[in-house]
Amino acid sequence: MTVYSIGLGPGDHELLTIKAKRILEESDIVVVPQSDSKGRSVAKEIILNYINKSKIFMYYIPMTNDKEELSRRYQELAEIIRRHCSEGKKVCYVTMGDPTIYSTSNYLTERLKKLNIQVKHIPGISSVNAASTLLGVPLCIKGENFGVYEMPSSTEKAVEFINRHPTTVFMKVDRRLPVLIEAIKKVSPRSAYLAKRLGLEDEEVYDLLNGGAPKEGVYLSIAVIKK
Ligand SMILES: C[S@@+](CC[C@H](N)C(=O)[O-])C[C@H]1O[C@@H](n2cnc3c(N)ncnc32)[C@H](O)[C@@H]1O
Structure with missing residues (x-):
């Protein structure tokens, strides 16, 4: 069977x-x-x-x-x-x-x-790939690696994860969006985007470094951070 x-x-x-x-x-x-x-x-x-x-x-x-x-x-x-x-x-x-x-x-x-x-x-195309291609941001180039994490509940953990790789992807950001925003303030990365409901009618992309962020966390959101 x-x-x-x-x-x-x-x-x-x-x-x-x-x-x-x-x-x-x-x-x-x-x-x-x-x-x-x-x-x-x-x-x-x-x-x-x-x-x-x-x-x-x-x-x-x-x-x-x-x-x-x-x-x-x-x-x-x-x-x-x-x-x-x-x-x-x-x-x-x-x-x-x-x-x-x-x-x-x-x-x-x-x-x-x-x-x-x-x-x-x-296999299916993961939201990890969909997010990076939509943003036009490479997940990794030669000699680099990247990390994919479930959005942690603490800012310290999020900062630690971002510092581990040139590129970090956070899945299941949802209601933990405030943790992500706090971590980004501490790390000051080169770029930080949040993509919401990729591929769906109400898809949206937020540039978190330039004040763009949804008012509250949304289900089906993923973040791509370049250190
Ligand atoms: C239960 S996981 C499923 C992941 C899925 N298996 C994948 O490969 O993308 C759900 C999380 O995946 C991400 N996700 C899945 N589909 C998405 C979409 N269309 N837009 C943005 N994020 C998405 C979000 O981070 C969401 O919280």
Whole structure:
């Protein structure tokens, strides 16, 4: 039994790979893990450009730190997928960006493997790449490296991370935007941008060094800092 874990890219439906499109089309069931209790899902909007909604199976995984609840949900979803597979259905599940980076797919994949289901990953364009290319800022040039971090909760940690590499990317900035702004004041980097909802209709880019910043943190925002 094999299922596919598909990366959908950052939001623009044209940034899906040809392979991902083919597997979506060939699947009988496309599982969309959804964290919004009202059922809103950017992933669903993307795949509706390629497949009929009758193939989509939405499954709610709440944004919570309750590990038991999350474990129960992933296990239940893995068992649902196994049932479909054993009925001979072709199943795939999708995630925004790349499936191996801060993604629900990582947890689901673990559960499926324990149920002896083989998982094949189809890479997606990560928001890390989408942000750097949109900004036209190289992530690294010869002899350099770059760091990608989940936005820390303390300014000290953020400063430490920025100082480690020529380029630093912070994901999941969201409500920790004030920490980022504070860290930038301390480091005075060459450039610091925040990109919000890349590839979507309300995409926006903020130049954090020149006073540009959203009034409050927004979900789906990523920062690229050049020291
Ligand atoms: C749960 S992680 C998923 C990352 C995803 N797997 C990837 O490879 O981009 C969500 C975080 O990714 C970043 N992100 C994903 N899509 C984005 C987008 N369209 N615009 C800006 N940031 C995005 C944000 O930092 C967001 O908080």
